[in-house]
Amino acid sequence: MIQEIPGNVRIQVPEQLFLKDPDSSELGKRIVKNAIDMIYELGFENFTFKKLGQQIGSSESTVYRYFENKHKLLVYLINWYWGWIEYRMSFAIANLPDASDQLKAALKVVTEEVVEDSSFSHVNEVLLYKIVFSESSKAYLTKDVDNENKQGYFKSYKRLCERISSIVLTINPQYPHAKTLVSTIIEGSHLQKFFSIHLPSLTNCDKNSCDDTDFFTDMAFSLIQK
Amino acid sequence: MIQEIPGNVRIQVPEQLFLKDPDSSELGKRIVKNAIDMIYELGFENFTFKKLGQQIGSSESTVYRYFENKHKLLVYLINWYWGWIEYRMSFAIANLPDASDQLKAALKVVTEEVVEDSSFSHVNEVLLYKIVFSESSKAYLTKDVDNENKQGYFKSYKRLCERISSIVLTINPQYPHAKTLVSTIIEGSHLQKFFSIHLPSLTNCDKNSCDDTDFFTDMAFSLIQK
DNA sequence: ACAAAGTTAATAGTAATACTACTAACTCTG
DNA sequence: CAGAGTTAGTAGTATTACTATTAACTTTGT
Numbered sequence: 001m002i003q004e005i006p007g008n009v010r011i012q013v014p015e016q017l018f019l020k021d022p023d024s025s026e027l028g029k030r031i032v033k034n035a036i037d038m039i040y041e042l043g044f045e046n047f048t049f050k051k052l053g054q055q056i057g058s059s060e061s062t063v064y065r066y067f068e069n070k071h072k073l074l075v076y077l078i079n080w081y082w083g084w085i086e087y088r089m090s091f092a093i094a095n096l097p098d099a100s101d102q103l104k105a106a107l108k109v110v111t112e113e114v115v116e117d118s119s120f121s122h123v124n125e126v127l128l129y130k131i132v133f134s135e136s137s138k139a140y141l142t143k144d145v146d147n148e149n150k151q152g153y154f155k156s157y158k159r160l161c162e163r164i165s166s167i168v169l170t171i172n173p174q175y176p177h178a179k180t181l182v183s184t185i186i187e188g189s190h191l192q193k194f195f196s197i198h199l200p201s202l203t204n205c206d207k208n209s210c211d212d213t214d215f216f217t218d219m220a221f222s223l224i225q226k
Numbered sequence: 227m228i229q230e231i232p233g234n235v236r237i238q239v240p241e242q243l244f245l246k247d248p249d250s251s252e253l254g255k256r257i258v259k260n261a262i263d264m265i266y267e268l269g270f271e272n273f274t275f276k277k278l279g280q281q282i283g284s285s286e287s288t289v290y291r292y293f294e295n296k297h298k299l300l301v302y303l304i305n306w307y308w309g310w311i312e313y314r315m316s317f318a319i320a321n322l323p324d325a326s327d328q329l330k331a332a333l334k335v336v337t338e339e340v341v342e343d344s345s346f347s348h349v350n351e352v353l354l355y356k357i358v359f360s361e362s363s364k365a366y367l368t369k370d371v372d373n374e375n376k377q378g379y380f381k382s383y384k385r386l387c388e389r390i391s392s393i394v395l396t397i398n399p400q401y402p403h404a405k406t407l408v409s410t411i412i413e414g415s416h417l418q419k420f421f422s423i424h425l426p427s428l429t430n431c432d433k434n435s436c437d438d439t440d441f442f443t444d445m446a447f448s449l450i451q452k
Numbered sequence: 453a454c455a456a457a458g459t460t461a462a463t464a465g466t467a468a469t470a471c472t473a474c475t476a477a478c479t480c481t482g
Numbered sequence: 483c484a485g486a487g488t489t490a491g492t493a494g495t496a497t498t499a500c501t502a503t504t505a506a507c508t509t510t511g512t
Contacts, residue, residue, distance in 0.1 A: 027489095043369030048469065059491050064471070137363055143269030145424045158427050176430060177441050183421060183428040184414040191413055192406055198371045201384050202409045204402060215403050222448040253460090274498065285462050290500070 011083040011121070014152045017076040020066050029122040030056050031066055035073055040127045044074060044135045075139050075153050080123065081132050082156035085109060086163065099170040104217060106164050111189040111213045133190035161186065172224045181223060185216045237309040237347070240378045243302040246292050255348040256282050257292055261299055266353045270300060270361045297368075301379050304362050307354050308382035311335060312389065325396040330443060332390050337415040337439045359416035387412065398450045407449060411442045 010023065022028030034055045039047045049070060053060040067073040092105040114129035140154060148154070165178040175181075192212045196205035205212055236249065248254030260281045265273045275296060279286040293299040318331040340355035366380060374380070391404040401407075418438045422431035431438055 046369060049471090050469080060470090061472085061492085062490055065489075069470075134367055138367065140425065141360055141364065141420070143272060149425060154425060158425070161428055178430065179428055180418055180430045180438065180441060183417065184410070187417050188410040188414055191409065194367070195409060199366065199375060199380060199384070202387055202405055204404065204406045212406065215406060219445065219449060222452075223445060226448075275500090276498080286499090287463085287501085288461055291460075295499070 009087070009120075011080050011087065013076055013079045013083060014155050016151055017072055017079060017153065018067055019064075022066050022076075027056075027058070027062070028066055031063055032077070033122045033124070036077065036124055036127050036131065039074070039077075039131050039135065044070075044131075044138060071139075071142075074135065075148075077128060078132060078136050078139050079153075079156040081125075081128050081136075082160050084123075084125065086156065086160045089160070089163070093167075099167055100221070103164070103167045103171060103220065106167060107185065107217050107220060108213055110160075110164070110186055111216050113193065113210060133193045136190070137187070168220070168224060175224050177223070181220060185220060188212075189216055235313070235346075237306050237313065239302055239305045239309060240381050242377055243298055243305060243379065244293055245290075248292050248302075253282075253284070253288070254292055257289055258303070259348045259350070262303065262350055262353050262357065265300070265303075265357050265361065270296075270357075270364060297365075300361065301365050301374075303354060304358060304365050305379075305382040306349065307351075307358050307362075308386050310349075310351065312382065312386045315386070315389070319393075325393055326447070329390070329393045329397060329446065332393060333411065333443050333446060334439055336386075336390070336412055337442050339419065339436060359419045362416070363413070394446070394450055401450050401452075403449070407446060411446060414438075415442055 015021065020028065022032045031052065035047075035052055038052055038055060042051070047070065049063040049067075050060045052063050056062075067076065089106050089109045092109050093102040096102045096105060114125050117124055117126050140148075142148070161179065161182050164182045168175060168178040168181065189212055192203050192205045192215075193210050195203040196207050196210040200207065203210075241247065246254065248258045257278065261273075261278055264278055264281060268277070273296065275289040275293075276286045278289050282288075293302065315332050315335045318335050319328040322328045322331060340351050343350055343352050366374075368374070387405065387408050390408045394401060394404040394407065415438055418429050418431050418441075419436050421429040422433050422436040426433065429436075
């Protein structure tokens, strides 16, 4: 069940990722909405600003007025996604007094498949989830990653990992691999989802119900409690 | 310690990945050797056949005679890498009667950093390892993955995972997540290596001694023996 | 020995992509 | 309603991925 997000909340994205805030105009929102549709349809490599311009009945350079290049647009989308996940996680763990319950709830939000569009925004979260698990590593697997990291391109992701790691450390302050564990779980869960669809011989997950939440939750607690 | 590979052994790569076997000529070997150097130097995105042609004192189209495009060249290199790893793994587990010892040895080969060039071939394994952990997921994260999979582009990788999974199942035939566990470990180990260098806040691994073999070995045995 | 056949590699392209400079038009402010 | 600022479209350029053609060299059969 996806947490309903109230109308007065916006997912914040680091402003160095856009030239003009796509959230500030109708055209900007259409750019983001259609970018998600098209990256999902075509894959990131085959997606171009020219095609996007055509799709929104405008021109290539219009898109360039919002985003410097398609790589930054991808990074923008991924930051939006992690911001959204962190928001949902905050709700999921709110008022849970026990750290183990918090970790369970957090891992559920992070590893569970997104199947429902929360429709609180112009963003289609179901498609964005599919983009994230099949394209998001391209955001950091570049030669420019160190520079981009310095400029805050991965802020949202790092903050989310940091928050979950701190729950782990609440459960066991002596556990020395909290960050390694959390990043392995988050990326691993996306990987399994991708494998279940495209390379099924590499996973035990089923295409239709890739339920790896149990697997990764079990992994976390087995390793922490030692 | 890297297993010395005798001169009469060749790492086999599926032949649909090249137009002319680069192992069959001096020029082909120079193409592969320099491709590894340049992909490492420039990153896969900035690497082009034109630049490679210049590097080897030849032309772009010469490279095209060996490889259909740069994506296939990357897939070729990655298949070579996994073929090489499987070869080393075979040696590492040979004559070990106990399945748990076999798994330990296999995970060591798969997760340990490659720091020594075995110099049995024209391939620089240290650089190739760096390419694999920072570029290899681009080989399958494409829109054409299903088709490429059918054509055997990921053969070597799948065979390696299959072999390690079967060791897991020897230890515990009831364990239902053998394949998920193995692919999570292999990809996770590369991810941690990348993070330790470029996004250190996402890992507890150290840049200089990213020793995640213990972490992943512990993970495997904790989950299997339940 | 040497013509025919096959192999190899360089030249010179094309189409598509990523990105930019410039200009026209519209809008907001005093 | 003049002038400043904003927005978006046209028309480019440089680079990239890839291909068609041709020239030259090597091998093979008689």
